[in-house]
Amino acid sequence: MLNTSTRRLLAGLGVVGALVATTAIPASAAPADVEINLYFPDVTVAADTAGKVESPVMSASEPVVLREATMRYDFSDLAGKVNVTEDDDFGYCTKPEPGVLLCTDPFEIGLDEWGLAGLFQVVIAATDGTDDATGKLKVTFSAAGVDPLTWESTVRVGEGVDLAGATDTVKVSARPGEALSLPLTVRNPGTTTVKGSTALFDVDYELRADEKYSNCTYEGDELRFCHFDQELAPGTTYRASVDFVLGKDTYAPGDVYTYTNWMTSAEYEDFAAYLESRGISPGKPGTGPELTLAVDDRARAPQADTDPDNNWSSYEVAVTGTNGTDLAAIGDKLTGAAGDKVTATVGFRNNGPATLNHIRSDSPVTHLRVGVPQGTTVIGAPEWCVPIKGEEFGEPGEAGGSNYHCYASTLSIAGEEETYEFTLRVDKVVANAKGPVEVNVPCQCDGGFYDDLKPANDTAAILVNATGGGGGGGGEDGDGGTLPITGAQTSLIAGVGGLLLAVGVGGFVLARRRRTRFVA
Numbered sequence: 001m002l003n004t005s006t007r008r009l010l011a012g013l014g015v016v017g018a019l020v021a022t023t024a025i026p027a028s029a030a031p032a033d034v035e036i037n038l039y040f041p042d043v044t045v046a047a048d049t050a051g052k053v054e055s056p057v058m059s060a061s062e063p064v065v066l067r068e069a070t071m072r073y074d075f076s077d078l079a080g081k082v083n084v085t086e087d088d089d090f091g092y093c094t095k096p097e098p099g100v101l102l103c104t105d106p107f108e109i110g111l112d113e114w115g116l117a118g119l120f121q122v123v124i125a126a127t128d129g130t131d132d133a134t135g136k137l138k139v140t141f142s143a144a145g146v147d148p149l150t151w152e153s154t155v156r157v158g159e160g161v162d163l164a165g166a167t168d169t170v171k172v173s174a175r176p177g178e179a180l181s182l183p184l185t186v187r188n189p190g191t192t193t194v195k196g197s198t199a200l201f202d203v204d205y206e207l208r209a210d211e212k213y214s215n216c217t218y219e220g221d222e223l224r225f226c227h228f229d230q231e232l233a234p235g236t237t238y239r240a241s242v243d244f245v246l247g248k249d250t251y252a253p254g255d256v257y258t259y260t261n262w263m264t265s266a267e268y269e270d271f272a273a274y275l276e277s278r279g280i281s282p283g284k285p286g287t288g289p290e291l292t293l294a295v296d297d298r299a300r301a302p303q304a305d306t307d308p309d310n311n312w313s314s315y316e317v318a319v320t321g322t323n324g325t326d327l328a329a330i331g332d333k334l335t336g337a338a339g340d341k342v343t344a345t346v347g348f349r350n351n352g353p354a355t356l357n358h359i360r361s362d363s364p365v366t367h368l369r370v371g372v373p374q375g376t377t378v379i380g381a382p383e384w385c386v387p388i389k390g391e392e393f394g395e396p397g398e399a400g401g402s403n404y405h406c407y408a409s410t411l412s413i414a415g416e417e418e419t420y421e422f423t424l425r426v427d428k429v430v431a432n433a434k435g436p437v438e439v440n441v442p443c444q445c446d447g448g449f450y451d452d453l454k455p456a457n458d459t460a461a462i463l464v465n466a467t468g469g470g471g472g473g474g475g476e477d478g479d480g481g482t483l484p485i486t487g488a489q490t491s492l493i494a495g496v497g498g499l500l501l502a503v504g505v506g507g508f509v510l511a512r513r514r515r516t517r518f519v520a
Contacts, residue, residue, distance in 0.1 A: 035061040036111065036146060039277060040139045040153045042270040043124050045082070046160030046304035051125025053087050055118050056139060056151070060111035066143040069109050071120035073101040075155070078135035080127060082155055087121035109143070126157040132302065133157040154273075156266060158302030162190030163197055163232075163262040165313030173318040176354075177248040179210055182315050184226070184291075186262050187237040189310075194232035195303060196265035198225055203258045205357050205411060206250040207317070210243035212286025224283040226291055227268070240292040249414040251354040252323035258315040266302035326351040326453040327366055329439045330417060331460030336426040341379065344422045344462045346370055347406075348439040352414030356449060359410045363447030368406040369438045370422065373464045375430035380423030382406065405443070426464070435462040 039057045056071065075084045076099030084101050086093035093103040103120045110116075126133070134156045142148040166185040174180045188194050201223045208221035216226040223242070232238060250256065263271065275282055305311065328349045336342040348368065350356065356365040370385065372378055378399050381387070387394035387401025394401060406420055437460045440452050452458060 034064050036064075036066075036141075036149060037061075037115075038139070038141050038149045038151050039274070040137070040151045042154045042156075042273045043137075044156040044158050044264070044266040044270055044302050044304040045124055045126055046306045047126045047131040047157055048128075049125070049160055049304075049306050051083075051123050052304075053121055053123055055121040056141065057115055057117045058109075058111055058119065058141070059113055059115035061113060063110065063112040066109045066111065066146065068144040069105045069119075070142050071103045071105075072138075072140040072142075073103070073122060074138040074140070075099055075101070075135070078133070078137065078155055081130050081133040081135060081157060082137075083123075083125050083127060084137065085123045085125070087123050090121050093122075124155060130157050131159060156302045156304075158264075158266055158304045159192060160190075160306040161192045161194045161264060161303045162188065162307050162310075163194060163264065163305055164189050164307075164310040165260060165262055169314045169316055171316045171318065173320050174246045175321040176246055176250040176252055176319065176323045179243065179245050180317065181241045181243050182258065184240040184242050184260065185237065185313060186232065188232040188234050190306065191234050192303075193234060194264065196227075196229050197232060198227050198263050198265060198268040200225055200261045200263065200268075200271075201258065202261070203244075204256045205355065205359070205413075206247045206256045206319075207244045207258060208247055209286075210245045212288045213291040214286055214288060215290045216286050217283030218286055219281065219283045222283075225268070227265075228291075242291070246317065246319065247355070249353060249355040250319050250323060251325060251356060252319045252321045254319045256317040256319055257360060258317070260313045260315075262305075262311040263308075264303040264305055267304060323354045324451065324453045325354040325356055325412075325414070325449070326457070327356075327412070327439050327449060328454070328457040329368075329437045329460035330419060331437045331462055333463045333466060334424070335465055336424075336429075338426055338429055340426045342376075342424050342426060342464070344424055344435075345419050346422065346437045346460070346462060347417060347419035348408070348412075349417040350412045350414050351454075355414045356412040357410070358447055361447070362410060364408040365410060365412045365447060366408045366439055366449040367441050367443040367445070367447070368408065368420075369436070369441045370404040370406060370420075370462070371435035371437070372402050372404075372422075372424070373430070373433035373435040373462050375428040375433050376424040376426055376435075376464060378404075378422055379425050380421075382420040382422070384408075385420055385422075405441075408447075410447075422462075424464070429465055431465055431467045433464040435464075437461060 037059045041054060043052060043054055045051050073084045075082060079099050086101065086103065090103065092105060093101055096102050101122065105119065109119065134154065137153045137155050138150060139153065140148050140150045164187045170183060172180055184199060186197065203223055209218055209223045212218055213226065215228065217224050272282060328351055330347045330349055332344045332346055334342045334344060348366065358365050378401055381397050381399055381404060383397040385404045385406040386396055387398050388403040388405050393405060408418055412418060439458050440449055
């Protein structure tokens with residue numbers, strides 16, 4: 001059976017989509033109007049270290065396979081200051097001239113709108129004795145049938161420092177709706193004073209900011225960053241306390257997770273440039289008091305972390321009590337003459353009281369099955385739905401099926417619904433033709449929800465050309481629902497922590513390698 005579609009990467013690289021440099025691929029090389037997108041992050045490396053492993057981030061406006069791909073790194077502007085060398089894990093690079101590294105990929109590269117990092121990895125390192133240097137790195141991508149695409153990044157060499165998070169996972173417990181505080185810990189295990197730092201928060205949806213501090217930024221109730229100007233002395237540990245409220249719609253019993261990652265002020269500037277290129281806001285400052293640390297206005301040279309592997313802290317909140325969820329199927333009622341095209345809007349509603357959150361497992365919260373009414377043919381299906389062909393599944397969005405399996409998104413918020421549109425052609429008018437719509441169906445694949453509070457409303461129907469008063473509807477009210485549509489098409493929710501992994505900020509790169517076109 002089919003595992004969750006690889007398009008469903010809503011965390012990590014799943015949020016890497018349309019970037020800012022684009023070029024069209026000729027129709028002879030790929031489908032018309034496909035755009036290839038390239039980004040390479042700004043980088044701050046520490047002097048007298050082995051440097052950082054970095055790679056471009058690439059995406060395409062629709063799935064495409066590229067061949068004979070090359071990435072040219074021109075670091076001549078950094079001559080005598082920075083070296084760019086091949087990462088041992090790649091193995092296909094040469095140096096055709098001083099200050100240039102040319103890397104080729106002998107395999108096919110599959111790109112889609114979700115993005116891909118980890119290709120053409122290189123090591124960026126300062127030369128011996130270099131510090132406080134700045135220059136440009138010019139990155140050029142080309143492939144068969146593709147016009148060259150160039151991106152220019154800034155590389156800085158800074159003083160080496162070491163930031164470290166808590167060594168053990170912090171574990172607490174709380175009930176839905178209860179306030180709690182999580183300790184924020186940073187230490188300087190190195191020998192050099194850290195002059196300014198930023199904590200990035202990767203917070204689960206269920207944890208909402210209580211106090212909104214003036215030196216932290218927020219997107220709604222989601223805490224994203226906290227900036228500290230205080231100097232951190234060598235060998236010293238610093239702590240603060242961050243206030244949250246566990247949402248009343250938190251599923252219970254269960255677990256909620258949070259992570260923090262520390263970076264220097266210069267490394268945050270690099271990451272902020274990436275967010276800006278994506279059109280993503282780092283959040284708005286809070287209006288409350290400053291979070292514990294005082295401001296230091298002294299001038300600072302760039303700094304870079306010498307050991308980014310120890311920057312992380314993790315938190316686990318055990319959710320106590322009982323707080324379940326009722327998912328109700330949504331059907332539709334249609335009317336059409338022979339030859340007409342009609343649209344069936346089906347799906348499910350989360351009646352609460354709890355939100356279902358599968359973002360960290362990157363799996364759908366539930367699975368749906370949609371039957372096609374007699375006398376109609378599917379001529380347009382959602383990309384999140386695949387036709388059922390015996391023991392196998394067809395392609396995402398494939399028309400012509402008689403039964404479909406649909407994958408829900410990774411987050412279903414209490415009080416909202418998720419819907420899918422099927423375009424049907426009425427081939428023959430059949431009175432009261434019905435096609436079942438079922439939620440919470442079993443699946444030998446990732447995710448799913450099988451502890452529904454009211455299984456009786458897990459089934460609805462698509463009803464075509466009804467002769468009586470019945471409707472397709474769903475749930476207890478029998479109608480198609482009027483709540484906002486928030487389904488797989490729109491709820492691409494991932495924190496900035498996922499973006500951090502995507503571009504390798506802090507020395508960590510999450511790679512997703514695919515050598516062939518996406519096949520569901």
